[in-house]
Amino acid sequence: MTDTWNDRLSEYLDDELTPGERAALEAHLATCRDCTETLEELRAVVARAGALPARGPDADLWPGVAERIENAPAVIPFLTRSRRRFSFTLPQLVAAGLALMVVSGGGVWVLNHGGDATSGPPVAAQAVAGQGGAAAPETNIVPASFVDPRYDEAIADLQQTLQDGRAQLDPQTVRILEANLDAIDKAIDQSREALAKDPANLYLHNHLADARQRKLALLRRAVEMVNKG
Amino acid sequence: MAEVARAAKGDVRAFEALYRAHLPRVHSLVRRMTAGRDADELTQDVFVRVWQKLGTFRGDSSFGTWLHRLAVNVVIERFRTDQARRARMHDGEEIFNTIAGPALTRDIRLDFEAALEKLPDGAREIFVLHDVEGYKHHEIATLLEISPGTSKAQLHRARMMLRKHLK
Numbered sequence: 001m002t003d004t005w006n007d008r009l010s011e012y013l014d015d016e017l018t019p020g021e022r023a024a025l026e027a028h029l030a031t032c033r034d035c036t037e038t039l040e041e042l043r044a045v046v047a048r049a050g051a052l053p054a055r056g057p058d059a060d061l062w063p064g065v066a067e068r069i070e071n072a073p074a075v076i077p078f079l080t081r082s083r084r085r086f087s088f089t090l091p092q093l094v095a096a097g098l099a100l101m102v103v104s105g106g107g108v109w110v111l112n113h114g115g116d117a118t119s120g121p122p123v124a125a126q127a128v129a130g131q132g133g134a135a136a137p138e139t140n141i142v143p144a145s146f147v148d149p150r151y152d153e154a155i156a157d158l159q160q161t162l163q164d165g166r167a168q169l170d171p172q173t174v175r176i177l178e179a180n181l182d183a184i185d186k187a188i189d190q191s192r193e194a195l196a197k198d199p200a201n202l203y204l205h206n207h208l209a210d211a212r213q214r215k216l217a218l219l220r221r222a223v224e225m226v227n228k229g
Numbered sequence: 230m231a232e233v234a235r236a237a238k239g240d241v242r243a244f245e246a247l248y249r250a251h252l253p254r255v256h257s258l259v260r261r262m263t264a265g266r267d268a269d270e271l272t273q274d275v276f277v278r279v280w281q282k283l284g285t286f287r288g289d290s291s292f293g294t295w296l297h298r299l300a301v302n303v304v305i306e307r308f309r310t311d312q313a314r315r316a317r318m319h320d321g322e323e324i325f326n327t328i329a330g331p332a333l334t335r336d337i338r339l340d341f342e343a344a345l346e347k348l349p350d351g352a353r354e355i356f357v358l359h360d361v362e363g364y365k366h367h368e369i370a371t372l373l374e375i376s377p378g379t380s381k382a383q384l385h386r387a388r389m390m391l392r393k394h395l396k
Contacts, residue, residue, distance in 0.1 A: 007385065009385070010381065010384055010385035010388055011381060011385075016366075016381070038389075038392070041392035041395065042388050042389070042392055044392065044395050045360075045388045045391045045392050045395060046360055046388070048341055048391075048395065049341075049356070049360035049361045050360065050361070052257070052261075052341070052342070052361055053257075054253035054254040054256075054257045055253055055256070055257055055260075056252045056253040056256050056257075057252070057256050057268070057269050057272065059269065061252070061256075061269055061272055061273050061276075062245060062248060062249075064273050065248060065273050065276045065277060065280075066241065066245070068273065068277045069241070069244070069276075069277055069280045157282075157285070160285075161284070
């Protein structure tokens with residue numbers, strides 16, 4: 001058997017050789033019984049693969065799927081919905097603004113203080129980090145990852161959904177929403193820059209994770225309100 | 230398509246009908262790609278992802294094609310988190326001997342499936358994508374982050390192993 005040609009038999013079968021290579025291989029096949037037999041065997045493999053029947057699982061997987069999708073809301077296309085405009089209520093806007101001030105204030109404090117992990121954050125930032133009044137012990141802080149495909153994918157989906165449905169929102173609401181998102185993005189960027197200089201700073205990790213979570217929550221809330229329209 | 234539209238609006242019954250219609254093909258794809266490892270769990274992951282993404286289905290391709298591409302992506306995402314699998318991409322020459330024998334039972338289809346499961350991971354994934362699912366080498370190269378040349382070489386390797394099984 002000629003190994004050089006044998007290694008090209010699949011390409012020959014898949015019609016991926018140049019005309020010159022194809023002619024040379026066919027000339028070789030005319031004189032090589034081993035390669036001719038191998039070619040026929042490979043042809044049989046390809047035919048078998050193409051004829052494999054589909055077969056389902058032995059167990060019914062639907063109950064597990066049904067349970068999980070209950071907690072995973074579908075992304076509903078906007079074209080099928082009514083065009084009613086929607087506005088955030090004043091308390092909602094005030095709450096969003098306060099949350100933004102807390103996030104941004106923490107970011108500014110971190111930058112002004114050089115991200116020193118040994119000194120405590122200001123009171124406002126402690127409230128964000130603690131989520132319940134008391135700061136979490138350092139041993140419970142999980143460093144935030146800069147690369148999180150699921151998070152990025154969720155954000156991209158929500159932003160696309162919001163973009164598609166923004167016509168249903170009051171223009172002033174959209175402006176405030178975009179300003180808030182822009183400020184959170186800046187807080188995220190500032191945290192990342194600070195972390196690049198001080199990767200071991202747990203407060204910064206916590207601050208970044210919190211800002212990313214707030215962005216996700218704000219986008220989800222906005223999309224939810226658009227969906228209700 | 231009516232069921233797709235209803236499911237996209239949140240109709241769980243319509244989605245269940247889609248699930249049942251496409252389950253055999255999706256599960257077969259997942260099972261063959263993974264050699265049966267966690268196939269049920271991954272199949273569930275696929276349909277949960279489908280539910281979440283239904284609103285993004287634009288109808289540019291058939292629903293089945295869209296769903297299948299999504300299923301391939303879910304499986305490959307799992308591969309990427311399995312570092313041990315990467316190390317196996319270029320191993321497995323010893324498997325030649327274990328699947329070299331001809332079919333011993335009457336059900337040749339099942340024998341072929343069993344032989345497929347014994348292929349090295351890299352060769353099996355590429356064989357399934359190319360010869361079973363109809364993907365092109367440049368598409369496989371993009372999906373698996375390898376070169377088209379590697380895809381061709383692994384496909385030939387898989388076929389050469391499997392041909393011995395069919396003798």
